[in-house]
Every structure is written in C-alpha cells, then in structure tokens.
Amino acid sequence: MKASQYNFIFNDIIENTDKTVLYNSRTGALAVLEPEYYKQFCELTNNGLAINNDTYLKNLIECGYIVEDNMNEKAYVKVNLxxxxxxxxxxxxxxxxxxxxxxxxxxxxxxxxxxxxxxxxxxxxxxxxxxxxxxxxxxxxxxxxxxxxxxxxxxxxxxxxxxxxxxxxxxxxxxxxxxxxxxxxxxxxxxxxxxxxxxxxxxxxxxxxxxxxxxxxxxxxxxxxxxxxxxxxxxxxxxxxxxxxxxxxxxxxxxxxxxxxxxxxxxxxxxxxxxxxxxxxxxxxxxxxxxxxxxxxxxxxxxxxxxxxxxxxxxxxxxxxxxxxxxxxxxxxxxxxxxxxxxxxxxxxxxxxxxxxxxxxxxxxxxxxxxxYLLYDPTEDEKCSDCKYLPVCLGGCPHNRMADFNICEQYRYNLQEYITECTKVLLAGQLTENKKEVSESC
Known part of the structure; x- marks a missing residue:
C-alpha cells in the first residue's frame, strides 16, 4: 500500500504536544496520532513495513490515508465528480x-x-x-x-x-x-x-x-x-x-x-x-x-x-x-x-x-x-490536475472560471489554520457534520 496523494500532515499545530494531525482532502478525514502511531504510519508509507495493529490499519484504510498501490486517486475524484x-x-x-x-x-x-x-x-x-x-x-x-x-x-x-x-x-x-x-x-x-x-x-x-x-x-x-x-x-x-x-x-x-x-x-x-x-x-x-x-x-x-x-x-x-x-x-x-x-x-x-x-x-x-458549465474537467486542467486541494475545490466557482477570475478555494491560502481550529473542536468532542449548503447569493 502507499500514502494517499491527498494527505496533509501537520506536526506542530497542537500546542504542548508531540502529536501529529492527518487530514485527507479526498475523504475529508481528520485524525490525531500519538507519536508511536505516526511512526508506524511513516514506516509503512516510506519503507513498506507492515502494521501489525489490525484496527489501526483498518482505520487508516477507511479514512483514505493509505490506498492500494494500483489505485488511481485522481481517477476516483473524476468518477465521483x-x-x-x-x-x-x-x-x-x-x-x-x-x-x-x-x-x-x-x-x-x-x-x-x-x-x-x-x-x-x-x-x-x-x-x-x-x-x-x-x-x-x-x-x-x-x-x-x-x-x-x-x-x-x-x-x-x-x-x-x-x-x-x-x-x-x-x-x-x-x-x-x-x-x-x-x-x-x-x-x-x-x-x-x-x-x-x-x-x-x-x-x-x-x-x-x-x-x-x-x-x-x-x-x-x-x-x-x-x-x-x-x-x-x-x-x-x-x-x-x-x-x-x-x-x-x-x-x-x-x-x-x-x-x-x-x-x-x-x-x-x-x-x-x-x-x-x-x-x-x-x-x-x-x-x-x-x-x-x-x-x-x-x-x-x-x-x-x-x-x-x-x-x-x-x-x-x-x-x-x-x-x-x-x-x-x-x-x-x-x-x-x-x-x-x-x-x-x-x-x-x-x-x-x-x-x-x-x-x-x-x-x-x-x-x-x-x-x-457541465463539461469542464478539473482533473485534466493544467492548473488543477495535480493539486492536493482538488477534491475540496474541483476547479473552483464555474462563473468565476468562465469570467477568468481566480478560482482557488479559500483553504488553499491557510489550510493549516483551518485544520488547527477544527482539530481543537475535534479534541473537545464538538465537531459535527454540517450538511447545509450555504447560499452564495447576495
């Protein structure tokens, strides 16, 4: 197995701790790892060493932090789109x-x-x-x-x-x-x-x-x-x-x-x-x-x-x-x-x-x-294709794109700060799924 191309790893965002935060933009998963678990994750993704903890391995797979060697994640994003x-x-x-x-x-x-x-x-x-x-x-x-x-x-x-x-x-x-x-x-x-x-x-x-x-x-x-x-x-x-x-x-x-x-x-x-x-x-x-x-x-x-x-x-x-x-x-x-x-x-x-x-x-x-509006494919776009933010952006606002305005989503500019705040809420047990799509209308 291999590390997901959409992983973001933050080692220094939780104050007074040596824990690591993992975020995956394809699955939306957010996790806080103790040093020993992060070490195992690195040994697997960098050196191919097996993880013997079946529950931990299952969680890494379900969250999308690791994927099969032959998985084309960008194709998965395209099919889902x-x-x-x-x-x-x-x-x-x-x-x-x-x-x-x-x-x-x-x-x-x-x-x-x-x-x-x-x-x-x-x-x-x-x-x-x-x-x-x-x-x-x-x-x-x-x-x-x-x-x-x-x-x-x-x-x-x-x-x-x-x-x-x-x-x-x-x-x-x-x-x-x-x-x-x-x-x-x-x-x-x-x-x-x-x-x-x-x-x-x-x-x-x-x-x-x-x-x-x-x-x-x-x-x-x-x-x-x-x-x-x-x-x-x-x-x-x-x-x-x-x-x-x-x-x-x-x-x-x-x-x-x-x-x-x-x-x-x-x-x-x-x-x-x-x-x-x-x-x-x-x-x-x-x-x-x-x-x-x-x-x-x-x-x-x-x-x-x-x-x-x-x-x-x-x-x-x-x-x-x-x-x-x-x-x-x-x-x-x-x-x-x-x-x-x-x-x-x-x-x-x-x-x-x-x-x-x-x-x-x-x-x-x-x-x-x-x-x-309907045939634009961000997975084939030169600017977007290999971007790690692709799953949360998908090429950005169609209207802005057609008007030649900036299309990058706000997370591109300070994702670490967003993940830091979300991690604080997660650790406090308060982060819940929000299913409301906020209007972008005036």
Missing amino acids: LKNRFESSNLMLTIAPTMACNFRCVYCFEKDQYHNKTMSEETAQSIVNFVKTNASKLDTLNVTWYGGEPLIAMKQIVRISEDFLEICKENNIQYTASVITNGYLLNKEKVQTLISCGVNDIQVTVDGPKEVHDLRRPLVSGRGTFDVIMNNLKQIKGMIKIFMRINTDQDNWLNLHEIVGFLKENSLLENVIPYLGLVTPTNGKYEGTKCLTDEMYSKFNLKFMSENDIPISYIYPAPKGNYCSADKYNSFVIDPLGHLYKCWSDIGIIEQCVGIINEDTSVKWNTELLGC
Whole structure:
C-alpha cells in the first residue's frame, strides 16, 4: 500500500504536544496520532513495513490515508465528480418569481435587471408542468425562492408551492425549499405561510451594525432597513432556521463583530446562524478595488468564525461531489419569464440563458453555454490536475472560471489554520457534520 496523494500532515499545530494531525482532502478525514502511531504510519508509507495493529490499519484504510498501490486517486475524484454532476434523480430549481426589489444595495449585480413584473400564471404553470413531466424520475425536489426580492411575489410562491407539494406527494418525492430574502418583509404572517409552503430555512442578509448596514442596503427611497429587519427576526424567533449572510468587503469588514454582539444581546444567536459572504465584482457591477482578495477573505473568515464561537463545521474543508448547482446537470435558475440559467449570477442576462421553458415543457437549449458549465474537467486542467486541494475545490466557482477570475478555494491560502481550529473542536468532542449548503447569493 502507499500514502494517499491527498494527505496533509501537520506536526506542530497542537500546542504542548508531540502529536501529529492527518487530514485527507479526498475523504475529508481528520485524525490525531500519538507519536508511536505516526511512526508506524511513516514506516509503512516510506519503507513498506507492515502494521501489525489490525484496527489501526483498518482505520487508516477507511479514512483514505493509505490506498492500494494500483489505485488511481485522481481517477476516483473524476468518477465521483461525473457521478454527482450528471445524477438526475434530484431536481434543483432556483426560482425568481419577480426581479422587482425594494432595496438598492450598493454592490448588487442585478441593478440592470430590476423591473416591476412578476411571474405570469402561464409561466408559473409551465414550471409546474416541467416538474410534473420529470416527476417519475425524481427522488427529491429542492427549490430556492430568489429574486429580486421574492417576498414581493408571495402569491406566486404560494401558487407554485401548492402544486409542487401535490406532485411530490403523488410521486413519493422528498421536497425541500428555502428562501433568500433581504428580510424587510419577513414578518410572522409571511413565515407561517412559507412554512406551509414547505420552506425549511431562510437566508437573510445583514451587512453589519445599523450605521453600516443602512448605508449599504437601503430601501429604494434611501431610508435605512436595519431596524425593521431586526424587529422581524425577533418576531419570528424560533419559528424557522435562519442563516444570516454578511456580505463582506473592505468597507465593512472591521465592523462585523458588532452584528454578532447585537444578536447575542437580543438572544437571537441561538436561532440565527451568521456567516460571511465575499463581495465580488460580479458582471462588472461593483468596484473591484473595494473587494477583499481571496487570501484576505480566507484569513478573515476563519478569524470571524473563531472569535464569535460560530460552529467551525460550517467551514470544514469537506470534499465535494460537484462544485455547486451551476455545474450540476439537473439544476436551473428560472427568471420570471421562464428563462433558464445555470448560475444565479447570470439571471436576467439573456446572453447567459441556457434555455427557456415553453408551455409544452419542451426546452430549446443553448448547448454551447451548457457545455461550458457541465463539461469542464478539473482533473485534466493544467492548473488543477495535480493539486492536493482538488477534491475540496474541483476547479473552483464555474462563473468565476468562465469570467477568468481566480478560482482557488479559500483553504488553499491557510489550510493549516483551518485544520488547527477544527482539530481543537475535534479534541473537545464538538465537531459535527454540517450538511447545509450555504447560499452564495447576495
């Protein structure tokens, strides 16, 4: 047997101890070894000496730290990627029932797409028919309500959700749904309605304390929005899981700890899970000079999580099946007119449309653009092929890659620091698996 090509070995990250930490990016395994066990591991991988402890040997194999001599791990990563990318029993839809928005956020990449139109009954029915046509092949249906501000179009959310729930019931399909909202309209009544529509969790964006947030995320009129959002969160406390995205750049990163302090003071932190989102110059709609570099963001993100006691499991460097919904075959973003996109950063840009749902549920595909999203192979890419971070990165954000932006994941810049923090939690018996995929939307 041989050592995995995706092993990372850290000998000096646990203070006042001579223990060794092993991390494997292909399996996501994390282990702390006593000196004698690490010695045996080295003797096996360097000199071919056998390990006589069957339990220890079994654990090393199961965790992927050692593999058969003839195993091609990169091929395994590729097969796993293709299996997940083209798996078709799970349909993922991100639906914008309107592109209208009551906010005018300073960094918004949808500024040119705002209009007051909401989804027509004909388009809503076409989407329902599309799901109904594919229902016999589905095990799960996952829906994210998006915008614009989706809560402006509650009527369309309710109407489509009722049909989705009925289709899933008839075909024994597991249904999950979430909402991405600015939080201004998120009162108790709407949350009760959303829960009845099968919504499991909600993402709200708050960009720091009141004086910072109100400058960055005002109403169309210019009036602040922080107080209304916070009052809404207090009103709906305990009703549903809330993820709070904090969009981060050089204008607000020094004030972000204050919003966590506010959540604690108002007993909201037990129901609201804050996390940082990196503001990028998406589609050229924001000054790139204000954005943090990926390296700066990586270091600050870990510092923010650690200092504010936010579960480190949310940023554990776990291996991916595919990068995101954009490079997944059976996943689409749908605008109010029925246009299909692969990435929600493209919504409303007709040139980036990969198809449109017609009333008869047939779709005329833009196969060239689909291919750009679905046929990229990081295992054959010159920059990515032999990278040890490949299983947790898979070539990085497809949208950034196609726009010639940096595609390396944050772990590349300070993996040791991430593993150090995760090891502390592991040793404290607190590290648990996190299965929630955090939205990368604004």
